[in-house]
Amino acid sequence: MDKNSQTRAGIYLLLVSVAITIAIYLIQTQLGWDFKGTYPGVVPLIQAEYTFEADKITIQLSRQSSVPQIVVFAYDDQNRQVVIMKPVYDKRVEVFPGDSADYLVNMDGTKVKDFEILKKTTGLESQIDMFNLIRAAHQSGKKYGIQECLYPVCTICLDVCPVVDNGVVQVNTEEDGRFHPKITIGGCPRCGMCFELCRMKVIYKSNLRQTVRPEYLEEDTGTPSSSNNN
Amino acid sequence: MKKNLLKVNTCCYLIIAAYLLITVSNAVRSGFPWAMTCYSCLLCRQSCPLGIDPHGFISAANTDDPNLYVTASNIRIHLNQAIEIDPDMQVRFRNQPVVKAKTALAQGVEPEAEVTVLKMHAKDAASFCPLCGNCNKACPITLPLMKIIEDLKDDGEFNG
Helix, strand or coil, X not given: CCHHHHHHHHHHHHHHHHXXXXXXXXXXXXXXXXXXXXXEEECCCCCEEEEECCCCEEEEECCCCCCCEEEEEEECCCXXXXXXXXXXXXXXXXXXXXXXXXXXXXXXXXXXXEEEECEEECCEECCCEHHHHHHHHHHHXXXXXXXXXXXXXXCHHHXXXXXXHHCCEEEEECCCCCEEEXXXXXXXXXXXXXXXXXXXXXXXXXXXXXCCCCHHHHCCCCCCCCXXXX | CHHHHHHHHHHHHHHHHXXXXXXXXXXXXXXXXXXXXXXXXXXXXXXXXXXXXXHHHHHHHHHCCCCCEEEECCCEEEHHHHHHHCCCCEEXXXXXXXXXXXXXXXXXXXXXXXXXXXXXXXXXXXHHCCCCCHHHHHCCCCCCHHHHHHHHHHHCCCCC
16 A cells, blocks of 8 residues: 555544544434433522511522422421422412422431321321411421422432442421432442432533533523522 | 033133233333232331322323322322322312312412312322332332333323
């Protein structure tokens, strides 16, 4: 093979490599195909402003929530997180008198002991009025607020993470009493299971080049109206 | 006499066999024949934070009917959304009696009012399910209930 042929072959090889690289880049970015090898990201904590009226509590969210239902909670006298799941319409959640709690989380300090589903069957539920509980928490300085994560009822990110024992995925209790996941990138094997299976979309897909923010975060109005009053 | 009894027995046997055949074929058609092994302990019913009765999904798979009504007691939506999904969905506004969504609207409940769902189609309940997996964990014979829900979530049909 003469020198010219070798040069041509080298150029062809280079062109093929470039074409393959461009094709892979387009497939990943344009078609949005999921590949193993991307890091998970966690949505920032959602903020809210509370308005207390005689017949309802209105919660105005700082941004669109990740899913159409959001967790509204308040802590009771026994330091249990009592929770109701409410729908979000126009970044607004309303709690009415008579809204019964859905489940409660028994806490040992900031650690979760267990949880209890309150509505076991229709008509056979232990009723905790969330409207009264949130008002009581507001007046007595106890923690109350909103969260997007369903922990500890949903632990799917912890269940599927192959290196959960190394603390790559943790769900912490924030100072304001809500649960929010935390990802430590170091040690993450990038298997993608956590963001593939997080149905509350609190954990989402990111990549090494830039964080791929979910659409609802792009619509963020910017500064939150105020932090919650916990 | 004996011949008559034999005929009656044969008829009964054929009816039972036909019933079993229809039941099995429905479960197979839905793509979840293992749903027939559920022995209705209803432990899963006590595990859903949204108050959805996961056993309803089993029944839906057994009958190959995604429109089967299932209990879903903690799902709260606006009345107009309930009507949009299914006007016959059973809802309750505040402490009023349980009625169909279209009846609630006729009774004067505002379309923007928040109602609590009591019963809805299995396919609609699946669309609200957060797939937390609690029903799976509660099942004593580890039936993969979430597979049925995920299937219904996709297009509201059983695809197996």
